[in-house]
Amino acid sequence: MGYRKAILRRLEKADRLHYRIEPSSVGKAAKHLNLDPNNPHDRERLLYILAEALFAPAKKGRRAGVKLYWHKLRLINLGRLYSIEIDKSPKLKNAEIARRISKHPDFKNDDPDQIRQRLPWAHELFQEWWLGSWDLVSIPDDYAAEHGEPDEFEEPPEYDF
Numbered sequence: 001m002g003y004r005k006a007i008l009r010r011l012e013k014a015d016r017l018h019y020r021i022e023p024s025s026v027g028k029a030a031k032h033l034n035l036d037p038n039n040p041h042d043r044e045r046l047l048y049i050l051a052e053a054l055f056a057p058a059k060k061g062r063r064a065g066v067k068l069y070w071h072k073l074r075l076i077n078l079g080r081l082y083s084i085e086i087d088k089s090p091k092l093k094n095a096e097i098a099r100r101i102s103k104h105p106d107f108k109n110d111d112p113d114q115i116r117q118r119l120p121w122a123h124e125l126f127q128e129w130w131l132g133s134w135d136l137v138s139i140p141d142d143y144a145a146e147h148g149e150p151d152e153f154e155e156p157p158e159y160d161f
Contacts, residue, residue: 007054070118072125077106079126082119094119 014025026046027037033049035042070078081104085097098116101107107115 004055011054074106075118075122075125076129078115078118079122079124079129081107082123083126 029050030037030042030046033046035046037043037046078101081101082097085092085100094116095112098112098119101115102110102112
């Protein structure tokens, strides 16, 4: 909304400065659209094109089919947390579970609604991973080294008590 307010301020300033005077920007816009700024029909067409470009209602949200990327390991972790919450309280709705998961340190910066939308897919991935499809989680060595991820079959460190 701030962008549109800035456009409106610029238009008001241009109206005050260039009232009844043709600014060079009109000529540039007409030239860009292959229109003649002296022809009344072309000037009206230019007006409608610019009005549509500047003030047409904006489409909300992302394009259909475009999802934010979450890697499989993160989705499996989300599915694990979902399973824990479902085991604690099976009657909870996904929205409440997503709110609880959003308080977890791994998901504290995520919107609960985004988490809720990914819960079924994450739970399905977690179930497949839990049932033995270990090949779903393949972390390249350079990624593991960079992000401190342990190897898949790495033994936990031994502690002296």
